[in-house]
Amino acid sequence: MKMKFTMLEFVAVLLLAGVISSYGQQANYITTGFGAPVSYKDASLTVGRRGQLLLEDTEFIDEMAHFDRERIPERNGHAKGAGAFGYFEVTNDITRYSAASLFERVGKRTRIAVRFSTTGAENGSTDTRRDMRGFAIKFYTDEGNWDLVGLHFPVFLIRDPILLPSMVHAQRRNPITFLRDANQQWDFITLRPESIHMALYMFSDKGTPDGYRYMDGFGVNTFKLINATGHHIYCKFNYLTDQGLRNLTAARARQLEAQDPDYAIRDLYNAIASNNYPSWTLYIQVMTDEQARNSSFNPFDDTKVWPEDIYPLIQVGRFTLNENPTNYFQDVEQMALSPSNMVPGIKPSPDRMLQGRLFAYPDTQRYRLGPNFLQIPVNCPLNVRNYQRDGAMSYNNQGNNTVYHPNSVDSLNVSQRAAALNPPYSVSGDVYRYDDGSEDNFSQATNFYLNVLDEAGRVSLVENLVRAVSPAAATYQQRALDLFGNVSADLRARVQAGLGL
Numbered sequence: 001m002k003m004k005f006t007m008l009e010f011v012a013v014l015l016l017a018g019v020i021s022s023y024g025q026q027a028n029y030i031t032t033g034f035g036a037p038v039s040y041k042d043a044s045l046t047v048g049r050r051g052q053l054l055l056e057d058t059e060f061i062d063e064m065a066h067f068d069r070e071r072i073p074e075r076n077g078h079a080k081g082a083g084a085f086g087y088f089e090v091t092n093d094i095t096r097y098s099a100a101s102l103f104e105r106v107g108k109r110t111r112i113a114v115r116f117s118t119t120g121a122e123n124g125s126t127d128t129r130r131d132m133r134g135f136a137i138k139f140y141t142d143e144g145n146w147d148l149v150g151l152h153f154p155v156f157l158i159r160d161p162i163l164l165p166s167m168v169h170a171q172r173r174n175p176i177t178f179l180r181d182a183n184q185q186w187d188f189i190t191l192r193p194e195s196i197h198m199a200l201y202m203f204s205d206k207g208t209p210d211g212y213r214y215m216d217g218f219g220v221n222t223f224k225l226i227n228a229t230g231h232h233i234y235c236k237f238n239y240l241t242d243q244g245l246r247n248l249t250a251a252r253a254r255q256l257e258a259q260d261p262d263y264a265i266r267d268l269y270n271a272i273a274s275n276n277y278p279s280w281t282l283y284i285q286v287m288t289d290e291q292a293r294n295s296s297f298n299p300f301d302d303t304k305v306w307p308e309d310i311y312p313l314i315q316v317g318r319f320t321l322n323e324n325p326t327n328y329f330q331d332v333e334q335m336a337l338s339p340s341n342m343v344p345g346i347k348p349s350p351d352r353m354l355q356g357r358l359f360a361y362p363d364t365q366r367y368r369l370g371p372n373f374l375q376i377p378v379n380c381p382l383n384v385r386n387y388q389r390d391g392a393m394s395y396n397n398q399g400n401n402t403v404y405h406p407n408s409v410d411s412l413n414v415s416q417r418a419a420a421l422n423p424p425y426s427v428s429g430d431v432y433r434y435d436d437g438s439e440d441n442f443s444q445a446t447n448f449y450l451n452v453l454d455e456a457g458r459v460s461l462v463e464n465l466v467r468a469v470s471p472a473a474a475t476y477q478q479r480a481l482d483l484f485g486n487v488s489a490d491l492r493a494r495v496q497a498g499l500g501l
Protein backbone atom coordinates (compact mmCIF):
# COMPACT_ATOMS: atom_id res chain seq x y z
CA MET A 1 0.00 0.00 0.00
CA LYS A 2 1.32 3.43 -0.93
CA MET A 3 1.49 5.89 2.05
CA LYS A 4 1.11 9.64 1.62
CA PHE A 5 2.62 12.09 4.18
CA THR A 6 2.30 15.84 4.48
CA MET A 7 5.67 17.56 5.12
CA LEU A 8 4.70 18.09 8.78
CA GLU A 9 3.84 14.44 9.28
CA PHE A 10 7.06 13.47 7.52
CA VAL A 11 9.13 15.57 9.93
CA ALA A 12 7.19 14.17 12.89
CA VAL A 13 7.91 10.61 11.79
CA LEU A 14 11.62 11.40 11.41
CA LEU A 15 11.66 13.04 14.83
CA LEU A 16 10.00 10.03 16.44
CA ALA A 17 12.40 7.71 14.68
CA GLY A 18 15.28 9.77 16.07
CA VAL A 19 16.58 10.44 12.54
CA ILE A 20 16.68 14.21 13.10
CA SER A 21 16.52 16.23 16.29
CA SER A 22 14.68 19.54 16.65
CA TYR A 23 16.92 22.47 17.72
CA GLY A 24 17.31 22.86 21.44
CA GLN A 25 16.75 19.22 22.25
CA GLN A 26 19.30 18.16 24.85
CA ALA A 27 22.06 15.79 23.74
CA ASN A 28 23.40 13.44 26.40
CA TYR A 29 26.98 14.50 25.65
CA ILE A 30 28.71 17.92 25.43
CA THR A 31 28.46 19.68 22.07
CA THR A 32 29.62 22.91 20.45
CA GLY A 33 27.05 25.61 19.79
CA PHE A 34 26.55 24.06 16.35
CA GLY A 35 25.82 20.70 17.91
CA ALA A 36 28.97 18.77 17.13
CA PRO A 37 30.12 16.40 19.90
CA VAL A 38 33.15 17.75 21.79
CA SER A 39 36.12 15.39 22.11
CA TYR A 40 37.82 16.98 25.16
CA LYS A 41 36.47 19.92 27.20
CA ASP A 42 39.28 20.75 29.63
CA ALA A 43 42.10 21.91 27.37
CA SER A 44 42.43 24.02 24.25
CA LEU A 45 44.35 22.95 21.18
CA THR A 46 48.05 23.97 21.53
CA VAL A 47 51.32 23.36 19.73
CA GLY A 48 53.05 21.09 22.17
CA ARG A 49 52.54 21.02 25.94
CA ARG A 50 53.68 24.61 26.47
CA GLY A 51 52.91 26.13 23.07
CA GLN A 52 50.47 28.53 21.43
CA LEU A 53 46.79 28.12 20.62
CA LEU A 54 45.70 27.35 17.10
CA LEU A 55 43.19 29.30 15.04
CA GLU A 56 41.80 25.97 13.94
CA ASP A 57 40.52 25.32 17.48
CA THR A 58 36.94 26.02 16.48
CA GLU A 59 35.70 24.53 19.76
CA PHE A 60 37.65 27.18 21.74
CA ILE A 61 36.49 29.97 19.41
CA ASP A 62 32.88 28.80 19.60
CA GLU A 63 33.04 28.81 23.42
CA MET A 64 34.90 32.10 23.81
CA ALA A 65 33.08 34.07 21.11
CA HIS A 66 29.75 33.25 22.71
CA PHE A 67 31.05 34.23 26.15
CA ASP A 68 32.30 37.53 24.73
CA ARG A 69 28.72 38.35 23.75
CA GLU A 70 26.92 37.16 26.89
CA ARG A 71 26.04 40.60 28.24
CA ILE A 72 23.23 42.59 26.71
CA PRO A 73 22.53 46.21 27.72
CA GLU A 74 20.86 46.33 31.10
CA ARG A 75 17.56 48.15 31.30
CA ASN A 76 18.03 51.92 31.39
CA GLY A 77 16.16 52.07 34.68
CA HIS A 78 14.80 49.18 36.74
CA ALA A 79 17.93 47.18 35.89
CA LYS A 80 17.80 44.79 38.84
CA GLY A 81 14.74 42.67 39.35
CA ALA A 82 12.98 39.44 40.08
CA GLY A 83 10.31 37.66 38.08
CA ALA A 84 7.64 35.03 38.44
CA PHE A 85 4.65 33.58 36.62
CA GLY A 86 1.09 32.94 37.68
CA TYR A 87 -2.48 33.71 36.80
CA PHE A 88 -5.07 36.47 37.07
CA GLU A 89 -8.67 35.55 37.90
CA VAL A 90 -11.68 37.83 37.52
CA THR A 91 -13.70 38.10 40.75
CA ASN A 92 -16.05 40.97 39.85
CA ASP A 93 -17.84 41.98 36.68
CA ILE A 94 -16.48 45.22 35.20
CA THR A 95 -17.79 44.69 31.66
CA ARG A 96 -19.84 47.89 31.99
CA TYR A 97 -16.48 49.72 31.96
CA SER A 98 -14.25 47.59 29.75
CA ALA A 99 -14.82 44.97 27.07
CA ALA A 100 -11.24 43.70 27.37
CA SER A 101 -11.44 39.95 26.86
CA LEU A 102 -9.53 39.14 30.05
CA PHE A 103 -12.37 40.75 32.08
CA GLU A 104 -15.19 39.09 30.11
CA ARG A 105 -16.56 36.83 32.87
CA VAL A 106 -16.14 36.21 36.56
CA GLY A 107 -13.87 33.21 37.05
CA LYS A 108 -11.91 33.70 33.82
CA ARG A 109 -8.18 33.03 34.27
CA THR A 110 -5.35 34.59 32.28
CA ARG A 111 -1.69 33.59 32.52
CA ILE A 112 0.61 36.38 33.72
CA ALA A 113 4.31 37.14 34.07
CA VAL A 114 5.43 39.66 36.70
CA ARG A 115 8.68 41.55 37.09
CA PHE A 116 9.59 43.43 40.26
CA SER A 117 12.55 45.78 40.31
CA THR A 118 14.42 48.53 42.04
CA THR A 119 14.61 51.63 39.87
CA GLY A 120 17.61 53.87 40.12
CA ALA A 121 20.64 51.64 40.46
CA GLU A 122 22.55 49.15 38.40
CA ASN A 123 21.92 45.44 37.96
CA GLY A 124 24.45 44.57 40.66
CA SER A 125 22.93 46.87 43.29
CA THR A 126 21.21 46.00 46.54
CA ASP A 127 17.55 45.06 46.87
CA THR A 128 16.71 47.03 50.01
CA ARG A 129 18.00 50.45 48.96
CA ARG A 130 15.65 53.41 49.31
CA ASP A 131 13.95 53.55 45.95
CA MET A 132 10.66 53.17 44.18
CA ARG A 133 10.00 49.58 43.16
CA GLY A 134 8.83 48.57 39.72
CA PHE A 135 5.88 46.18 39.74
CA ALA A 136 5.01 45.23 36.18
CA ILE A 137 2.56 42.59 34.97
CA LYS A 138 2.23 41.00 31.55
CA PHE A 139 -1.21 39.47 30.93
CA TYR A 140 -1.15 36.91 28.09
CA THR A 141 -4.76 37.60 27.06
CA ASP A 142 -6.49 35.86 24.16
CA GLU A 143 -6.47 39.20 22.34
CA GLY A 144 -2.79 40.04 22.74
CA ASN A 145 -0.48 40.95 25.59
CA TRP A 146 -1.56 43.65 27.98
CA ASP A 147 1.22 45.07 30.15
CA LEU A 148 0.47 47.00 33.31
CA VAL A 149 3.89 48.52 34.04
CA GLY A 150 3.46 50.06 37.46
CA LEU A 151 5.24 51.01 40.66
CA HIS A 152 4.82 50.45 44.37
CA PHE A 153 4.07 54.20 44.71
CA PRO A 154 0.85 55.66 43.29
CA VAL A 155 2.62 58.78 41.96
CA PHE A 156 5.66 59.73 39.91
CA LEU A 157 8.33 62.41 40.27
CA ILE A 158 7.53 64.43 37.12
CA ARG A 159 4.53 65.02 34.91
CA ASP A 160 6.17 65.70 31.53
CA PRO A 161 8.15 63.00 29.71
CA ILE A 162 10.58 65.47 28.18
CA LEU A 163 12.11 65.81 31.67
CA LEU A 164 12.55 62.06 32.17
CA PRO A 165 16.17 61.76 30.94
CA SER A 166 17.23 64.73 33.11
CA MET A 167 15.33 63.40 36.10
CA VAL A 168 17.12 60.06 35.76
CA HIS A 169 20.55 61.65 35.20
CA ALA A 170 20.12 63.85 38.29
CA GLN A 171 19.31 60.88 40.53
CA ARG A 172 22.17 58.76 39.17
CA ARG A 173 25.94 59.09 39.30
CA ASN A 174 27.82 62.34 38.85
CA PRO A 175 29.49 62.18 35.43
CA ILE A 176 32.85 63.35 36.82
CA THR A 177 33.16 61.50 40.11
CA PHE A 178 30.89 58.56 39.22
CA LEU A 179 29.42 58.97 42.71
CA ARG A 180 25.83 59.59 43.66
CA ASP A 181 25.51 63.29 44.19
CA ALA A 182 23.16 64.95 46.68
CA ASN A 183 23.71 68.32 44.98
CA GLN A 184 22.39 67.26 41.61
CA GLN A 185 19.60 65.23 43.21
CA TRP A 186 18.26 68.11 45.31
CA ASP A 187 19.00 70.67 42.60
CA PHE A 188 16.57 68.88 40.27
CA ILE A 189 13.92 68.11 42.90
CA THR A 190 13.80 71.65 44.26
CA LEU A 191 13.57 73.14 40.75
CA ARG A 192 10.63 70.87 39.87
CA PRO A 193 8.27 71.18 42.86
CA GLU A 194 5.81 68.63 41.41
CA SER A 195 8.35 66.02 42.54
CA ILE A 196 7.69 66.67 46.25
CA HIS A 197 4.68 64.34 46.48
CA MET A 198 6.67 61.32 45.35
CA ALA A 199 9.76 62.43 47.25
CA LEU A 200 7.73 62.20 50.46
CA TYR A 201 6.72 58.63 49.60
CA MET A 202 10.35 57.87 48.82
CA PHE A 203 11.78 59.21 52.09
CA SER A 204 9.04 57.71 54.24
CA ASP A 205 9.37 54.06 55.29
CA LYS A 206 7.41 53.24 52.12
CA GLY A 207 10.70 53.84 50.31
CA THR A 208 12.10 50.63 51.81
CA PRO A 209 9.47 47.90 51.37
CA ASP A 210 10.17 44.51 52.93
CA GLY A 211 10.91 42.54 49.77
CA TYR A 212 8.42 42.38 46.94
CA ARG A 213 5.56 40.39 48.48
CA TYR A 214 4.45 42.90 51.10
CA MET A 215 3.95 45.94 48.89
CA ASP A 216 1.08 47.31 46.81
CA GLY A 217 1.27 48.17 43.13
CA PHE A 218 -0.15 51.07 41.14
CA GLY A 219 -0.47 51.66 37.41
CA VAL A 220 0.35 55.33 38.23
CA ASN A 221 -0.70 56.68 34.83
CA THR A 222 -4.32 57.25 33.82
CA PHE A 223 -5.80 54.89 31.23
CA LYS A 224 -9.05 54.81 29.27
CA LEU A 225 -11.42 51.84 29.40
CA ILE A 226 -13.87 51.20 26.55
CA ASN A 227 -16.97 49.04 26.90
CA ALA A 228 -18.87 47.02 24.30
CA THR A 229 -20.97 50.04 23.27
CA GLY A 230 -17.80 52.06 22.58
CA HIS A 231 -18.34 54.25 25.66
CA HIS A 232 -15.16 55.27 27.48
CA ILE A 233 -14.23 56.10 31.05
CA TYR A 234 -10.87 57.07 32.56
CA CYS A 235 -9.24 54.65 34.95
CA LYS A 236 -6.45 54.07 37.45
CA PHE A 237 -5.27 50.54 38.26
CA ASN A 238 -4.33 49.66 41.84
CA TYR A 239 -3.23 46.20 43.00
CA LEU A 240 -3.09 45.73 46.72
CA THR A 241 -1.09 43.03 48.46
CA ASP A 242 -3.02 40.20 50.13
CA GLN A 243 0.02 39.56 52.35
CA GLY A 244 -0.39 42.89 54.18
CA LEU A 245 1.94 45.87 53.90
CA ARG A 246 5.41 45.65 55.46
CA ASN A 247 8.20 48.18 55.26
CA LEU A 248 11.73 48.06 56.61
CA THR A 249 13.10 50.71 58.91
CA ALA A 250 15.99 52.65 57.41
CA ALA A 251 18.39 50.92 59.81
CA ARG A 252 17.17 47.42 58.92
CA ALA A 253 17.29 48.23 55.18
CA ARG A 254 20.91 49.40 55.51
CA GLN A 255 21.80 46.28 57.51
CA LEU A 256 20.29 44.04 54.83
CA GLU A 257 22.11 45.97 52.11
CA ALA A 258 25.33 44.77 53.72
CA GLN A 259 24.20 41.29 54.71
CA ASP A 260 21.97 40.15 51.86
CA PRO A 261 22.09 42.36 48.76
CA ASP A 262 19.66 39.99 46.99
CA TYR A 263 17.13 39.92 49.84
CA ALA A 264 14.01 40.61 47.75
CA ILE A 265 14.86 38.21 44.92
CA ARG A 266 15.59 35.46 47.46
CA ASP A 267 12.42 36.11 49.43
CA LEU A 268 10.17 35.90 46.37
CA TYR A 269 11.89 32.83 44.93
CA ASN A 270 11.84 30.93 48.22
CA ALA A 271 8.20 31.76 48.93
CA ILE A 272 7.08 30.41 45.56
CA ALA A 273 9.43 27.41 45.77
CA SER A 274 7.83 26.47 49.12
CA ASN A 275 4.28 26.80 47.67
CA ASN A 276 3.63 29.95 49.66
CA TYR A 277 2.15 31.81 46.70
CA PRO A 278 1.80 35.59 47.03
CA SER A 279 -1.30 37.26 45.61
CA TRP A 280 -2.66 40.74 45.01
CA THR A 281 -6.21 42.06 44.49
CA LEU A 282 -6.70 44.26 41.44
CA TYR A 283 -8.93 47.33 41.72
CA ILE A 284 -9.83 50.15 39.38
CA GLN A 285 -10.85 53.72 40.08
CA VAL A 286 -12.95 55.32 37.36
CA MET A 287 -13.68 58.91 36.32
CA THR A 288 -16.16 60.07 33.68
CA ASP A 289 -15.38 62.70 31.05
CA GLU A 290 -17.50 65.17 32.96
CA GLN A 291 -15.77 64.45 36.26
CA ALA A 292 -12.42 64.83 34.49
CA ARG A 293 -13.47 68.23 33.09
CA ASN A 294 -14.60 69.47 36.50
CA SER A 295 -11.84 67.91 38.60
CA SER A 296 -10.02 70.34 40.87
CA PHE A 297 -6.75 68.62 39.91
CA ASN A 298 -5.54 67.42 36.52
CA PRO A 299 -6.55 63.74 36.41
CA PHE A 300 -3.92 63.14 33.71
CA ASP A 301 -1.08 64.36 35.95
CA ASP A 302 0.80 61.38 37.37
CA THR A 303 2.08 63.32 40.38
CA LYS A 304 -1.49 63.18 41.74
CA VAL A 305 -3.55 60.42 43.33
CA TRP A 306 -7.29 60.15 42.79
CA PRO A 307 -8.81 60.47 46.29
CA GLU A 308 -10.55 57.21 47.18
CA ASP A 309 -13.49 58.92 48.89
CA ILE A 310 -14.44 60.49 45.54
CA TYR A 311 -13.20 57.72 43.25
CA PRO A 312 -13.67 54.53 45.28
CA LEU A 313 -11.81 51.29 44.62
CA ILE A 314 -13.77 48.84 42.48
CA GLN A 315 -12.59 45.27 42.77
CA VAL A 316 -11.78 43.44 39.54
CA GLY A 317 -9.87 40.28 40.37
CA ARG A 318 -6.90 38.67 41.99
CA PHE A 319 -3.55 37.53 40.70
CA THR A 320 -1.35 34.85 42.19
CA LEU A 321 2.29 34.03 41.53
CA ASN A 322 2.80 30.27 41.67
CA GLU A 323 5.67 29.59 39.28
CA ASN A 324 9.33 30.54 39.48
CA PRO A 325 11.27 31.20 36.28
CA THR A 326 13.13 28.15 35.02
CA ASN A 327 15.93 30.32 33.66
CA TYR A 328 16.48 33.88 34.84
CA PHE A 329 18.03 35.35 31.71
CA GLN A 330 15.56 33.66 29.39
CA ASP A 331 12.42 34.48 31.38
CA VAL A 332 13.18 37.64 33.36
CA GLU A 333 16.10 39.54 31.83
CA GLN A 334 14.58 39.17 28.36
CA MET A 335 11.09 40.10 29.52
CA ALA A 336 10.01 43.25 27.69
CA LEU A 337 7.18 45.06 29.45
CA SER A 338 5.63 48.13 27.89
CA PRO A 339 2.62 50.35 28.55
CA SER A 340 2.19 50.43 24.77
CA ASN A 341 1.09 46.79 24.89
CA MET A 342 -2.65 47.37 25.19
CA VAL A 343 -5.59 45.21 24.14
CA PRO A 344 -9.09 46.07 22.83
CA GLY A 345 -11.02 47.66 25.72
CA ILE A 346 -7.94 49.36 27.26
CA LYS A 347 -6.51 52.53 25.70
CA PRO A 348 -4.23 55.41 26.71
CA SER A 349 -5.63 58.59 28.22
CA PRO A 350 -4.11 62.01 27.42
CA ASP A 351 -1.76 61.56 30.44
CA ARG A 352 1.37 62.97 28.85
CA MET A 353 3.78 60.80 30.83
CA LEU A 354 1.92 57.76 29.57
CA GLN A 355 2.02 59.14 26.04
CA GLY A 356 5.81 59.54 26.33
CA ARG A 357 6.16 56.03 27.70
CA LEU A 358 4.24 54.57 24.77
CA PHE A 359 7.21 55.51 22.60
CA ALA A 360 10.09 54.87 25.00
CA TYR A 361 9.61 51.23 26.02
CA PRO A 362 9.38 49.40 22.67
CA ASP A 363 12.06 51.77 21.38
CA THR A 364 14.53 50.78 24.12
CA GLN A 365 13.53 47.11 23.79
CA ARG A 366 14.35 47.07 20.09
CA TYR A 367 17.79 48.32 21.12
CA ARG A 368 18.16 46.15 24.24
CA LEU A 369 16.87 42.88 22.80
CA GLY A 370 16.74 43.38 19.03
CA PRO A 371 13.97 44.10 16.54
CA ASN A 372 12.35 40.68 16.94
CA PHE A 373 12.13 40.86 20.75
CA LEU A 374 8.43 40.00 20.59
CA GLN A 375 9.34 36.55 19.28
CA ILE A 376 11.25 35.70 22.48
CA PRO A 377 8.99 33.15 24.18
CA VAL A 378 8.38 35.24 27.33
CA ASN A 379 7.24 38.19 25.19
CA CYS A 380 5.37 36.23 22.55
CA PRO A 381 1.60 36.75 22.43
CA LEU A 382 -0.73 33.74 22.29
CA ASN A 383 -1.78 34.56 18.72
CA VAL A 384 -0.01 36.62 16.10
CA ARG A 385 -0.47 37.11 12.35
CA ASN A 386 0.74 40.18 10.46
CA TYR A 387 3.01 41.34 7.68
CA GLN A 388 6.16 41.99 9.73
CA ARG A 389 9.05 39.92 8.39
CA ASP A 390 12.80 39.37 8.67
CA GLY A 391 15.23 41.38 10.81
CA ALA A 392 17.87 40.05 13.17
CA MET A 393 17.03 36.74 14.85
CA SER A 394 13.65 36.19 13.23
CA TYR A 395 12.59 32.88 14.70
CA ASN A 396 8.94 32.86 13.66
CA ASN A 397 9.02 34.42 10.20
CA GLN A 398 5.40 33.35 9.62
CA GLY A 399 6.19 30.68 7.03
CA ASN A 400 4.69 31.06 3.59
CA ASN A 401 2.02 33.59 4.59
CA THR A 402 1.52 36.60 2.33
CA VAL A 403 3.88 39.46 3.22
CA TYR A 404 1.83 42.52 2.21
CA HIS A 405 -1.53 44.16 2.81
CA PRO A 406 -3.90 44.68 1.10
CA ASN A 407 -3.64 41.53 -0.94
CA SER A 408 -5.86 39.26 -2.98
CA VAL A 409 -4.29 36.10 -1.64
CA ASP A 410 -5.03 35.54 2.02
CA SER A 411 -8.51 35.86 3.44
CA LEU A 412 -7.31 37.70 6.53
CA ASN A 413 -9.61 40.36 7.93
CA VAL A 414 -9.20 42.88 10.71
CA SER A 415 -11.19 42.21 13.84
CA GLN A 416 -14.67 43.76 13.83
CA ARG A 417 -14.60 43.62 17.61
CA ALA A 418 -11.36 45.62 17.75
CA ALA A 419 -12.87 48.12 15.30
CA ALA A 420 -15.91 48.59 17.55
CA LEU A 421 -13.65 49.07 20.56
CA ASN A 422 -11.64 51.78 18.80
CA PRO A 423 -14.33 54.41 18.18
CA PRO A 424 -13.29 57.83 16.91
CA TYR A 425 -12.79 60.52 19.56
CA SER A 426 -12.25 64.22 19.25
CA VAL A 427 -9.48 66.39 20.65
CA SER A 428 -8.94 70.13 20.52
CA GLY A 429 -6.53 72.74 21.85
CA ASP A 430 -3.75 75.09 20.85
CA VAL A 431 -0.42 73.42 20.15
CA TYR A 432 2.14 74.79 22.65
CA ARG A 433 4.71 73.59 25.21
CA TYR A 434 2.60 73.92 28.36
CA ASP A 435 4.53 74.00 31.65
CA ASP A 436 1.71 75.16 33.84
CA GLY A 437 3.05 77.01 36.89
CA SER A 438 -0.48 77.22 38.26
CA GLU A 439 -0.66 73.49 39.05
CA ASP A 440 -1.24 72.70 42.71
CA ASN A 441 1.89 70.74 43.65
CA PHE A 442 1.42 70.74 47.40
CA SER A 443 -2.13 69.94 48.62
CA GLN A 444 -1.78 66.20 48.12
CA ALA A 445 1.76 66.23 49.53
CA THR A 446 0.44 68.04 52.61
CA ASN A 447 -2.33 65.47 52.96
CA PHE A 448 0.28 62.69 52.73
CA TYR A 449 2.37 64.29 55.47
CA LEU A 450 -0.50 65.09 57.83
CA ASN A 451 -3.00 62.28 57.20
CA VAL A 452 -1.46 59.33 55.40
CA LEU A 453 1.57 59.15 57.71
CA ASP A 454 1.09 58.71 61.43
CA GLU A 455 3.46 60.36 63.93
CA ALA A 456 5.94 57.47 63.81
CA GLY A 457 5.88 57.74 60.01
CA ARG A 458 6.58 61.48 60.18
CA VAL A 459 9.53 60.88 62.51
CA SER A 460 11.04 58.36 60.05
CA LEU A 461 10.39 60.70 57.14
CA VAL A 462 12.19 63.58 58.85
CA GLU A 463 15.17 61.37 59.81
CA ASN A 464 15.45 60.06 56.25
CA LEU A 465 15.15 63.54 54.73
CA VAL A 466 17.82 64.92 57.06
CA ARG A 467 20.15 62.06 56.12
CA ALA A 468 19.50 62.64 52.41
CA VAL A 469 19.71 66.44 52.38
CA SER A 470 22.69 66.87 54.72
CA PRO A 471 25.40 65.96 52.14
CA ALA A 472 24.04 68.66 49.77
CA ALA A 473 25.55 72.17 49.61
CA ALA A 474 23.98 74.91 51.76
CA THR A 475 22.14 76.48 48.84
CA TYR A 476 20.37 73.20 48.01
CA GLN A 477 19.61 72.56 51.69
CA GLN A 478 17.97 75.96 51.83
CA ARG A 479 15.93 75.30 48.70
CA ALA A 480 14.89 71.90 50.07
CA LEU A 481 13.70 73.56 53.30
CA ASP A 482 11.64 76.03 51.29
CA LEU A 483 10.10 73.14 49.36
CA PHE A 484 9.27 71.27 52.59
CA GLY A 485 7.81 74.50 53.99
CA ASN A 486 5.29 74.52 51.15
CA VAL A 487 4.14 71.10 52.34
CA SER A 488 3.98 71.97 56.03
CA ALA A 489 5.65 74.46 58.36
CA ASP A 490 6.04 71.58 60.81
CA LEU A 491 7.96 69.48 58.27
CA ARG A 492 10.25 72.37 57.47
CA ALA A 493 10.93 73.10 61.12
CA ARG A 494 11.71 69.48 61.96
CA VAL A 495 14.10 69.00 59.02
CA GLN A 496 15.73 72.37 59.76
CA ALA A 497 16.31 71.29 63.36
CA GLY A 498 17.67 67.94 62.16
CA LEU A 499 20.13 69.71 59.87
CA GLY A 500 21.16 71.96 62.76
CA LEU A 501 20.42 75.11 60.78
Ligand code: HEM
Binds near residue numbers: 075164357
Ligand atom coordinates in the same frame (compact mmCIF):
# COMPACT_ATOMS: atom_id res chain seq x y z
C1 HEM B 1 8.31 59.33 30.13
C2 HEM B 1 8.50 58.69 31.23
C3 HEM B 1 9.23 57.39 31.29
C4 HEM B 1 10.18 56.86 30.48
C5 HEM B 1 10.76 57.50 29.22
C6 HEM B 1 10.56 55.59 31.00
C7 HEM B 1 11.52 54.76 30.46
C8 HEM B 1 11.78 53.49 30.86
C9 HEM B 1 12.74 52.61 30.25
C10 HEM B 1 13.63 52.99 29.08
C11 HEM B 1 12.70 51.43 30.90
C12 HEM B 1 13.49 50.16 30.59
C13 HEM B 1 12.59 49.24 29.78
C14 HEM B 1 13.27 48.03 29.25
O1 HEM B 1 14.48 48.07 28.97
O2 HEM B 1 12.59 46.99 29.05
C15 HEM B 1 11.71 51.56 31.93
C16 HEM B 1 11.36 50.56 32.80
C17 HEM B 1 10.33 50.69 33.70
N1 HEM B 1 9.57 51.81 33.96
FE1 HEM B 1 9.70 53.56 33.06
N2 HEM B 1 9.83 55.34 32.13
C18 HEM B 1 9.01 56.43 32.33
C19 HEM B 1 8.12 56.61 33.34
C20 HEM B 1 7.68 55.61 34.15
C21 HEM B 1 6.55 55.72 35.01
C22 HEM B 1 5.62 56.92 35.18
C23 HEM B 1 6.44 54.51 35.62
C24 HEM B 1 5.39 54.16 36.61
C25 HEM B 1 4.36 53.48 36.32
C26 HEM B 1 7.50 53.64 35.13
C27 HEM B 1 7.71 52.33 35.48
C28 HEM B 1 8.65 51.50 34.94
C29 HEM B 1 8.84 50.12 35.32
C30 HEM B 1 8.06 49.35 36.37
C31 HEM B 1 9.90 49.62 34.56
C32 HEM B 1 10.50 48.21 34.64
C33 HEM B 1 9.79 47.26 33.70
C34 HEM B 1 10.41 45.89 33.80
O3 HEM B 1 10.32 45.30 34.89
O4 HEM B 1 11.01 45.42 32.81
N3 HEM B 1 8.24 54.36 34.25
N4 HEM B 1 11.18 52.82 31.90
